[in-house]
Amino acid sequence: xxxxxxxxxxxxxxxxxxxxxxxxxxxxxxxxxxxxxxxxxxxxxxxxxxxxxxxxxxxxxxxxxxxxxxxxxxxxxxxxxxxxxxxxxxxxxxxxxxxxxxxxxxxxxxxxxxxxxxxxxxxxxxxxxxxxxxxxxxxxxxxxxxxxxxxxxxxxxxxxxxxxxxxxxxxxxxxxxxxxxxxxxxxxxxxxxxxxxxxxxxxxxxxxxxxxxxxxxxxxxxxxxxxxxxxxxxxxxxxxxxxxxxxxxxxxxxxxxxxxxxxxxxxxxxxxxxxxxxxxxxxxxxxxxxxxxxxxxxxxxxxxxxxxxxxxxxxxxxxxxxxxxxxxxxxxxxxx
Amino acid sequence: xxxxxxxxxxxxxxxxxxxxxxxxxxxxxxxxxxxxxxxxxxxxxxxxxxxxxxxxxxxxxxxxxxxxxxxxxxxxxxxxxxxxxxxxxxxxxxxxxxxxxxxxxxxxxxxxxxxxxxxxxxxxxxxxxxxxxxxxxxxxxxxxxxxxxxxxxxxxxxxxxxxxxxxxxxxxxxxxxxxxxxxxxxxxxxxxxxxxxxxxxxxxxxxxxxxxxxxxxxxxxxxxxxxxxxxxxxxxxxxxxxxxxxxxxxxxxxxxxxxxxxxxxxxxxxxxxxxxxxxxxxxxxxxxxxxxxxxxxxxxxxxxxxxxxxxxxxxxxxxxxxxxxxxxxxxxxxxx
DNA sequence: TTTATTTACGAAAACGTTTGAGTGGATTGC
DNA sequence: GCAATCCACTCAAACGTTTTCGTAAATAAA
Numbered sequence: 001x002x003x004x005x006x007x008x009x010x011x012x013x014x015x016x017x018x019x020x021x022x023x024x025x026x027x028x029x030x031x032x033x034x035x036x037x038x039x040x041x042x043x044x045x046x047x048x049x050x051x052x053x054x055x056x057x058x059x060x061x062x063x064x065x066x067x068x069x070x071x072x073x074x075x076x077x078x079x080x081x082x083x084x085x086x087x088x089x090x091x092x093x094x095x096x097x098x099x100x101x102x103x104x105x106x107x108x109x110x111x112x113x114x115x116x117x118x119x120x121x122x123x124x125x126x127x128x129x130x131x132x133x134x135x136x137x138x139x140x141x142x143x144x145x146x147x148x149x150x151x152x153x154x155x156x157x158x159x160x161x162x163x164x165x166x167x168x169x170x171x172x173x174x175x176x177x178x179x180x181x182x183x184x185x186x187x188x189x190x191x192x193x194x195x196x197x198x199x200x201x202x203x204x205x206x207x208x209x210x211x212x213x214x215x216x217x218x219x220x221x222x223x224x225x226x227x228x229x230x231x232x233x234x235x236x237x238x239x240x241x242x243x244x245x246x247x248x249x250x251x252x253x254x255x256x257x258x259x260x261x262x263x264x265x266x267x268x269x270x271x272x273x274x275x276x277x278x279x280x281x282x283x284x285x286x287x288x289x290x291x292x293x294x295x296x297x298x299x300x301x302x303x304x305x306x307x308x309x310x311x312x313x314x315x316x317x318x319x320x321x322x323x324x325x326x327x328x329x330x331x332x333x334x335x336x
Numbered sequence: 337x338x339x340x341x342x343x344x345x346x347x348x349x350x351x352x353x354x355x356x357x358x359x360x361x362x363x364x365x366x367x368x369x370x371x372x373x374x375x376x377x378x379x380x381x382x383x384x385x386x387x388x389x390x391x392x393x394x395x396x397x398x399x400x401x402x403x404x405x406x407x408x409x410x411x412x413x414x415x416x417x418x419x420x421x422x423x424x425x426x427x428x429x430x431x432x433x434x435x436x437x438x439x440x441x442x443x444x445x446x447x448x449x450x451x452x453x454x455x456x457x458x459x460x461x462x463x464x465x466x467x468x469x470x471x472x473x474x475x476x477x478x479x480x481x482x483x484x485x486x487x488x489x490x491x492x493x494x495x496x497x498x499x500x501x502x503x504x505x506x507x508x509x510x511x512x513x514x515x516x517x518x519x520x521x522x523x524x525x526x527x528x529x530x531x532x533x534x535x536x537x538x539x540x541x542x543x544x545x546x547x548x549x550x551x552x553x554x555x556x557x558x559x560x561x562x563x564x565x566x567x568x569x570x571x572x573x574x575x576x577x578x579x580x581x582x583x584x585x586x587x588x589x590x591x592x593x594x595x596x597x598x599x600x601x602x603x604x605x606x607x608x609x610x611x612x613x614x615x616x617x618x619x620x621x622x623x624x625x626x627x628x629x630x631x632x633x634x635x636x637x638x639x640x641x642x643x644x645x646x647x648x649x650x651x652x653x654x655x656x657x658x659x660x661x662x663x664x665x666x667x668x669x670x671x672x
Numbered sequence: 673t674t675t676a677t678t679t680a681c682g683a684a685a686a687c688g689t690t691t692g693a694g695t696g697g698a699t700t701g702c
Numbered sequence: 703g704c705a706a707t708c709c710a711c712t713c714a715a716a717c718g719t720t721t722t723c724g725t726a727a728a729t730a731a732a
Contacts, residue, residue, distance in 0.1 A: 004453075006718055017682045022720060032680060049452035053392035054718030057687045062389070064432075072421065073632075078414040085408065085435050094454070096400075097433050099421050106425075116385035117340075118430070256619050278616060283592050285621030296409075342688055353712045358690060368710060390688030393717045 005046050013046075014038055025050065056117070064094040065306060066114050068124040070102045070150075075249070075277040076295045077125065080148065083299025084123060091307060093120075102223075104130040111139050119143070121306045125150040128189050144309040148302040149293070153193050158305050160298060160321040164194050167291045167325040168201030168245065171273045174327065175243045176209045178335045180271060183211065184241035186232070186251035188221035198247045198275065217241060221251055229254045236262055236270075243333075246274035252288065272332040275325075286331035293325045341382050349382075350374055361386065392453070400430040401642060402450050404460040406438045406486075411585070411613040412631045413461065416484065419635025420459060427643060429456075438559075440466040447475050455479070457642045461486040464525050480645040484638040485629070489529050494641050496634060496657040500530050503627045503661040504537030507581055507609045510663065512545045514671045516579035516607060519547065520571055522587035524557035534583045534611065553577060557587055565590045572598055572606075579669075582610035588624065608668040611661075622667035629661045 007021040014021070016035065024031045024039035031039075042048075056062045067084055069077045081097065088095045096119060100107040107127045112135075114122060121144040126133070133152050139145060140157040151159040175183050185202050189195025203213045217239055219231045232255055235241070246252040252274030256266070264270050266286055276290040301321060343357040350357070352371065360367045360375035367375075378384075392398045403420055405413045417433065424431045432455060436443040443463045448471075450458060457480040462469065469488050475481060476493040487495040511519050521538050525531025539549045553575055555567045568591055571577070582588040588610030592602070600606050602622055612626040637657060 004718095008718075018719085019683075019721080020681055022718095023681085026720080030680065035680080047448070047451075049449065051393070051718050052452055052454045053389045053398070054687090055720075056389035057387070057393055057689085058718080058720040060687080071418070072408075073411070073414045073418045075409070078409045081433070082407070082409045082435065085433060089434075095433050097417070097421060097431050098425075099418065112383070113385065115383075116388055118388045253616065253619060280589065280614060280616045280620060283589060283620045284616065285619060285623075287621075340688095344688075354689085355691080355713075356711055358688095359711085362690080366710065371710080387688050390717090391690075393719085394688080394690040396717080 004051075005048055006051065007048075009046065010039060010042055010048060013042060060117065062094075062118060062120050063092060064096060064119045065121045065123060065303075066096040066098060066110075066119045068098045068100060068107065068110055068122065070100050070125065070127055072097065072099055075279065076149070076293060079277060079295035080125070080299035080302070083296040083301075084303045085299075087300050087303040087307070093307075100127040102127045102129045104132070108135050111135065115139070115142055121145065121310055123148060123302050123306055126152065126192065128192050128195070130191070144306060146302050146306045146309070148298055150189070150192050150194055157318050158309065158320070159318065160302050160305065160323065161194065162293045162298070162323050162325045164197035164325075165201040165204075167275075167327065168198040168247075169205040170201075171245055171291055171327055172202050172205030173209065174329070175245070175271055175273065175333065176205070176211070178243075178271060178333060180243035181211065182217065182239070182241045182243070184217045184219070184235055184239065184244040186221070186244060186246040186248075186255065187218050188248040188251060190220065195247060202245055219251070221248065225250075225254065229258065233258045233262065236264060241270065243271040243273075246272070246276075249274060249276040249278055252276060256284065256288075266332050267334050273327075281328070282330060284332075286334075289330045289333040290328050291325050292328055294323050298323055340387075341384055342387065343384075345382065346375060346378055346384060349378060396453065398430075398454060398456050399428060400432060400455045401457045401459060401639075402432040402434060402446075402455045404434045404436060404443065404446055404458065406436050406461065406463055408433065408435055411615065412485070412629060415613060415631035416461070416635035416638070419632040419637075420639045421635075423636050423639040423643070429643075436463045438463045438465045440468070444471050447471065451475070451478055457481065457646055459484060459638050459642055462488065462528070464528050464531070466527070480642060482638050482642045482645070484634055486525070486528050486530055492654050494645065494655050494657075496638050496641065496659065497530065498629045498634070498659050498661045500533035500661075501537040501540075503611075503663065504534040504581065504583075505541040506537075507627055507663055508538050508541030509545065510665075511579045511581070511607055511609065511669065512541070512547070514579075514607060514669060517547065518553065518575070518577045518579070520553045520555070520575065520577035520580040522557070522568070522580060522582040522584075522591065523554045524584040524587060526556065531583060538581055555587070557584065561586075561590065565594065569594045569598065572600060577606065579607040579609075582608070582612075585610060585612040585614055588612060592620065592624075602668050603670050609663075617664070618666060620668075622670075625666045625669040626664050627661050628664055630659050634659055 007018055011018045011021045020031060021039055024036045065088060067081060072078055085095050098110045104127050123146050125148050136152060136155045140155055146158045148160045151161055172183060187199060206213050219235050222228055228251060236258055244255060246255060255272060259266055266272055273289045277292055277295050281288040281290050343354055347354045347357045356367060357375055360372045401424060403417060408414055421431050434446045440463050459482050461484050472488060472491045476491055482494045484496045487497055508519060523535060542549050555571050558564055564587060572594055580591060582591060591608060595602055602608055609625045613628055613631050617624040617626050
């Protein structure tokens, strides 16, 4: 490893002071264009790279943001990160990734550790396993934070979500239009706003169509995939619904498997709609009708909001942006 | 924002020197256990957080690694990152993510910028769009780097790949066993070792089974998805193969669409195998036979190797680890 | 010409931490 | 009993920037 080259090197080489070099590199108005040019040229020639630690230490700007999500190996989140990374890169920012695996303790550990000035801001989609979120109230006062998709409505920070209520409502209504009378619901994220809104949309749509809501027609998500499978199977056997709405992708797929096992025909015997960002939805057997969230756009918007906050020094009045999901009708709900 | 608390605060509070506090926090043998305990207690009480910039600047350790990949919204890579993040977290490391979108220039920009001491090491799966990779030769001398999945065999660094040749060979042989005589190949990553190996496995297996390789039976991947679709369609129309092996997921899916459009029955008229980490492969219509790479494990192993290098100060003799992919037989290749 | 203002740069103090070189005092070795 | 060793801690110099303040020279205003 050769000796590292610093602004000191440049200064010595050009016979100017360290501060002049620093200012030149930062394109300060204090420095003449000729000097700047000389500095830039030499910097490029010597492949000078500003030491981020030193820079951060002095300036308190890290050019880094953190993204905290439940799971990266998930279509929605990986697409969202895709969007985030893209706008971050355009602004010359770096992106740190943290997975909570739906574990609140890990989540808190991450957020606490980010208070040390490692990042300029945080993008977070909260874990679903617990609703004690007091620490967020203090967090958002300490560091610019934007919540996306999974938010806490009572935390005073910028938020971005999708129209969960409306899309669940519309999906349910659509099933009713298709003639379904007994619409089951696969319930997840039940201690988060998103989960509650989706459920509410489902219930309200049932009611608006003179159908009664019954607990027996719902299955609650469990961490244990096998249990989910069994619960769904039980639902199919005992209630024999003619349609099912899944609030998350991870419950729709076992549903397909159950139907395979029980020889339930989709969409003949059972129609299925799921919240999902699966890009193979059109290729499933049968192709799956989905409520698809604009994941990529959501990531971009979330990052954009964060940068807006970072640009102005003061904290913004918390803005809450809502994007529209789209109901993509496919074979799993085709009317005969 | 309240005043930040530093080791200075702790030192003053406990009436000991700054260096004692620092050493205590780092669990140095120079400090008595009683003093350490006092420092730790107070640190916890005041929620002290070590300032990473200052620490990095002085110690030249960032506790951060970078992951450079083509695309995050891809099953293989998101699963790999999942593994990487997990072992990084266990070691208290932070993970930076960079997407190249298969763009070599971006890739070089990233690696160059990482030379500034922002990270302790790099995990990279290289971009496929170009094979000029001279800059990597110097990169790996400057900073511990591990290549995973997409590697350059001539770069002197640690690598981890899967058995691309064998798995392609076996998949092809399997198709022959199923009675296929005209096996097409969807060719991607052609200027990378992985791509070449897969192709070689395919060719050699053909030869070993007295089948001739013909260029006309291959389609080259293009960035333009529509073009891929047309090329595959053309292949089906003109050559009417009885099987196809896709070297990447992104070519297998259009293949399904083409078959739908042309009313080609899978697996009756055409059998399909694809390299893929799609978790919905069993649910496709028909379920897709895949060569599945151990993405999660690969991420973990890659990170493990990097940490092994970081643990010892000196650079390791480049080790090249190969993991096994698994051929998962499903309906898209079922023999009649 | 004198005075004010601008321009372009330099000196030096931070930022918060780590770390090697001390330093008294106690303990040990011979 | 004296030197050597060890213990537990302190001092102060780094690490590479940014930034405030100061200032000489050049220009403009008077």
